[in-house]
Amino acid sequence: MTTTTRPAPAPSRGGVRAVHLWIGVAVLAVGGYLSLGIGAATSVGIGDLFPPTQSEWHILATSRIPRLMAVLMAGASLSVAGLIMQRITANRFVSPSTSGTVEAAVLGILIATMFFNSTSLVVKMLIAIITAILGTMIFLQMLQRIQHREGIVVALVGLMYGGVLAAITTFVAYQRDMVQYLDIWTTGSFSGILEGRYEPLYTVLVVGVIGYLFADRFTVIGMGESFATNLGLNYKRLLYIGLIVVSVMAAVVVVVVGAIPFLGLIVPNVVTLLMGDNVKKVLPVTALAGAGFVLACDVAGRMITYPYEIPVATIAGVIGGVVFIWLILRSAKGAAV
Amino acid sequence: MTTLISPSPTRSHTSPEEARRRRRIRVTLGILAILCAVGIAAYLVYDVRGSWEYAMDLRGRQVGSLVVVGAAVGASSLVFQTIAGSRILTPSVMGFDALYLLVQTIIVFFFGGTAFMLMGVGERFVINTVVLAVFGMLLFRWLFGRNSRNLLVLVLVGIVIGSLFGSLTSLASRVLSPNDFLTLQDVMFASFNTVDANLLWVAGIVCLIGLAALVPLLRYLDVVDLGFDNAVALGAPYHRVVTATLAVVTVLVAVSTALVGPMLFLGLIVANLARQILPTHRHTELVLGSVLVGVLCTVGGQFVVGHLMDNGTTLSVVVNLVGGIYFILLLMRTVKL
Numbered sequence: 001m002t003t004t005t006r007p008a009p010a011p012s013r014g015g016v017r018a019v020h021l022w023i024g025v026a027v028l029a030v031g032g033y034l035s036l037g038i039g040a041a042t043s044v045g046i047g048d049l050f051p052p053t054q055s056e057w058h059i060l061a062t063s064r065i066p067r068l069m070a071v072l073m074a075g076a077s078l079s080v081a082g083l084i085m086q087r088i089t090a091n092r093f094v095s096p097s098t099s100g101t102v103e104a105a106v107l108g109i110l111i112a113t114m115f116f117n118s119t120s121l122v123v124k125m126l127i128a129i130i131t132a133i134l135g136t137m138i139f140l141q142m143l144q145r146i147q148h149r150e151g152i153v154v155a156l157v158g159l160m161y162g163g164v165l166a167a168i169t170t171f172v173a174y175q176r177d178m179v180q181y182l183d184i185w186t187t188g189s190f191s192g193i194l195e196g197r198y199e200p201l202y203t204v205l206v207v208g209v210i211g212y213l214f215a216d217r218f219t220v221i222g223m224g225e226s227f228a229t230n231l232g233l234n235y236k237r238l239l240y241i242g243l244i245v246v247s248v249m250a251a252v253v254v255v256v257v258g259a260i261p262f263l264g265l266i267v268p269n270v271v272t273l274l275m276g277d278n279v280k281k282v283l284p285v286t287a288l289a290g291a292g293f294v295l296a297c298d299v300a301g302r303m304i305t306y307p308y309e310i311p312v313a314t315i316a317g318v319i320g321g322v323v324f325i326w327l328i329l330r331s332a333k334g335a336a337v
Numbered sequence: 338m339t340t341l342i343s344p345s346p347t348r349s350h351t352s353p354e355e356a357r358r359r360r361r362i363r364v365t366l367g368i369l370a371i372l373c374a375v376g377i378a379a380y381l382v383y384d385v386r387g388s389w390e391y392a393m394d395l396r397g398r399q400v401g402s403l404v405v406v407g408a409a410v411g412a413s414s415l416v417f418q419t420i421a422g423s424r425i426l427t428p429s430v431m432g433f434d435a436l437y438l439l440v441q442t443i444i445v446f447f448f449g450g451t452a453f454m455l456m457g458v459g460e461r462f463v464i465n466t467v468v469l470a471v472f473g474m475l476l477f478r479w480l481f482g483r484n485s486r487n488l489l490v491l492v493l494v495g496i497v498i499g500s501l502f503g504s505l506t507s508l509a510s511r512v513l514s515p516n517d518f519l520t521l522q523d524v525m526f527a528s529f530n531t532v533d534a535n536l537l538w539v540a541g542i543v544c545l546i547g548l549a550a551l552v553p554l555l556r557y558l559d560v561v562d563l564g565f566d567n568a569v570a571l572g573a574p575y576h577r578v579v580t581a582t583l584a585v586v587t588v589l590v591a592v593s594t595a596l597v598g599p600m601l602f603l604g605l606i607v608a609n610l611a612r613q614i615l616p617t618h619r620h621t622e623l624v625l626g627s628v629l630v631g632v633l634c635t636v637g638g639q640f641v642v643g644h645l646m647d648n649g650t651t652l653s654v655v656v657n658l659v660g661g662i663y664f665i666l667l668l669m670r671t672v673k674l
Binding site: 146147152155304310311313315322325332 | 490497504505511651654665
């Protein structure tokens, strides 16, 4: 799928060196460490972390560490999913939250809860993954039929499509008196993350590695079917691999954490603006940046109304919305859209 | 859309074809008016059980607010499309009613809920509308000035503003004191199921004033529809008409949002339907038609949802579902947006 808008050429100052990555990892590690000291259980503060007593360790192991891991993995995977999607479609305004992927996953959870309520989280997740793949496939089909392929029209169609899926979900949920559940799935929050409730998230690590291995080929298939085929790539198969990687990441995060708006859109865009757009090099940075962004949002959410919490989706929605508007206006000013 | 200015009826050279067209418009408007009357009557008397007095009072208020909303949305969307020069733009799609809600939040946030509630419904409404008018004018001056040739940018920004507002409301709900937030919710979503009689009176009168203010603008809008260059060449005070129309649109949007909250696609469906069934470019007829279609959609829609489906869903979900699909089709089919 080619579009008239190519991603902006990489600024020459870009380029990722190993040193940058290590700095990123270090910053994230310090931030993560500090975040372990925040929580409603005031008996565990930053000072108690080294070394924790047995009761302090219990709080850390059952609540704080799972939460930190979930934050990092959710942020990293949604950002990477956005990056891969933007490469596959060669369009900067495509991401799981502007292509119906997230909404389709929510619909999947609703269906799973309605028909197989007693089953485990894993079954719900599988159903959500399937609906996410189907939903994203329909979006890609629509993209091919659309008259205008500019980034902004595509983003609009994607948002509307997500809106229609959300309306169907609400419609069904309303009939079954399940609107309150919907609220939980559509608002990303880490407050319910405890040991034993987040482990499925580790799937995204495996999928992320697959995404990394295929990173360069995703860029090539973004240049169009004939171009990719000429280079000897199996366009269809690669497209489906990308689709599955993205859908699994989005669906797993939605099932465990809930939806985090605009994350997959703004993080890859900002990283690409700063670092250039060599996917293989940018992908690890995107993962780190996404993890860092969600960590910052989560910490802010826990501090603003301490000891109460503001869900991460709310904070990310405000910041993400502002950044998204800035990106739109920026692209409108620069490129002839 | 090629536009032929039809000869005015006072000049008597009407061809038979033209006469037929005029009759068709009159008949269509007549049928719409009859359908509206039937719809309203049906809504009032269908399946009344128990006290008639109680039913009439409650249903009268409901139908009153539906009529006000339908008329306000129909008129404002149609003239907004004309001044924006696009068939896919409506005030809601541009985030105008999200803006109204944002203004409410800001007022409650800074002045507190108690001070806000002490004011009467009328005063509150006037303050809201004035603040919204100023805000809206500034925003649209800025946006139209910057991207006057790229309306899609405006649409996308509007939609993101809408979603951004959702996050801000959620943030406010957690930062504001519970009392202040309750106040805010009351003013934001006076659900039409239990419309306050005072608010309905104020809204109805303001809506009438807004519609009346539109009347002298209508014939200028016929010319504005031809685009800036043509309109100025024909001697129309383009900027004055656009500014005045925007002011009226702001007031009408405030009326409908205050009554039932945002309905993203209602105006889009209504205005486009009116343009499709009325073969004319005259705004006197188009606006009248759009008002009637609007009333028919709200009253008819709520009749189906409330009485026939036994409140199995909400009107806004149905509107989002139908409108979203319609909007995607418009985006995909239309060559010139």
